[in-house]
């Protein structure tokens with residue numbers, strides 16, 4: 138699934154369940170919450186927290202939650218994630234040189 142397909146899916150899903158009254162701050166706080174849930178799994182994996190055992194499938198699910206909420210927040214803000222990702226790539230190119238050519242085999 139491409140990033141724009143992900144954003145369209147999330148938009149349709151939210152409209153389908155009728156959860157259309159969330160603001161950017163609702164999505165932002167939910168994103169922070171999901172990042173915290175990833176942090177909890179990492180703490181469990183490192184043995185820093187021991188109240189339950191590390192669960193890689195749970196970590197995977199929490200990363201998926203981040204993607205979902207990031208897409209929802211981006212939709213709310215009118216941000217295209219593919220454009221945002223390309224902006225990040227251009228920034229990396231300026232900072233580190235054109236390593237994309239080596240990664241894509243486009244020499």
Ligand SMILES: [Mg+2]
Nearest residue numbers: 171174199202
């Ligand atoms: Mg979660």
